[in-house]
């Protein structure tokens with residue numbers, strides 16, 4: 001035995017496993033309890049390195065995670081669930097439906113999962129807590145940890161291993177009975193429970209509807225998502241930068257997330273439409289009043305969307321998205337708000353408003369964008385506005401900084417106004 005191996009063997013503690021007599025009976029009891037808590041499907045998977053981990057590494061190496069550096073940084077932690085709870089050997093995975101039957105309203109749209117009145121992380125954790133509690137009552141030495149979407153756990157892989165569904169070509173976990181409109185919550189435990197059979201089959205067949213319908217061609221191949229092209233990533237995760245010009249039209253009316261590849265999936269046609277009341281649409285999002293969102297102050301935004309997924313994306317990025325959606329909808333009634341938004345504090349919002357006004361293509365809109373370009377101090381916003389005018393076939397001021405009271409400055413990533421260090425001096 002070489003020295004390194006001997007050392008590593010001594011250093012690595014053996015996982016503590018709580019063995020359970022009658023684990024099958026206890027497993028059934030826990031699953032029934034989860035169903036009583038409002039979950040639509042529950043299964044139990046073994047704690048192993050999931051097959052999807054190797055796909056994840058390849059996906060990261062291909063750069064399909066765009067600038068989600070946190071995925072890159074926590075890649076090792078995703079290899080095995082014991083990184084979240086030492087000794088984990090069983091995972092209780094539960095699916096909660098969030099589609100409650102309401103059809104989307106016309107106008108700017110938010111992905112269904114974010115329509116509700118409370119944060120799904122909190123709700124699922126609250127509903128799983130009694131299940132974990134019963135497990136600890138039955139096995140006082142057992143440890144548990146509840147994970148909902150915020151820890152480095154490949155939840156969908158364990159959902160598949162727990163028999164809850166298969167990976168569709170749209171990368172979603174799909175269940176034959178409940179479709180794909182569900183959240184996953186997981187209880188990790190060091191108790192040895194009875195495992196369910198994994199879903200080994202993929203029921204997509206020759207269907208390619210999701211791949212064909214994606215507005216931004218975000219699937220380089222079936223089952224592989226290029227996040228950098230996906231509307232969900234662009235409108236939710238890309239919070240500081242402007243959305244690339246070539247993807248803006250594809251974003252359509254979406255201001256937060258995108259449901260297209262789930263809307264078209266035949267397995268969702270007959271999916272159940274009952275969900276906890278907390279997932280029923282809040283008034284502010286059904287319908288979405290894009291004009292009101294542009295008029296809203298940061299304080300009003302926080303008050304309205306506190307404890308919802310929109311809060312994390314933030315005031316500037318959501319309003320950037322709203323401006324783009326209003327441009328795509330060619331909503332001329334929103335011109336006053338877009339004109340006002342041209343002088344927003346955030347460069348990404350000013351650029352998006354300018355792009356939207358160029359889509360509306362009114363004389364007043366073009367004039368206002370040119371005027372803003374003349375006084376714009378953020379270099380990236382200047383370039384963005386120039387491109388918007390050019391793409392719309394409008395004339396572009398030759399000397400963009402004529403009349404500006406101060407020189408342009410480097411872009412500040414867009415979430416605030418001008419940066420403090422001048423990085424570009426205009427040609428005179």
Ligand code: SF4
Pocket residue numbers: 170213214215216217218219225229230231232257258259260261262
């Ligand atoms: S969420 Fe929308 S943009 Fe993203 S892959 Fe699905 S259809 Fe394409």
Ligand code: SF4
Pocket residue numbers: 168169170171203204205207208209210211261264265266267
């Ligand atoms: S739309 Fe078709 S190909 Fe895509 S996930 Fe659904 S069944 Fe599979």
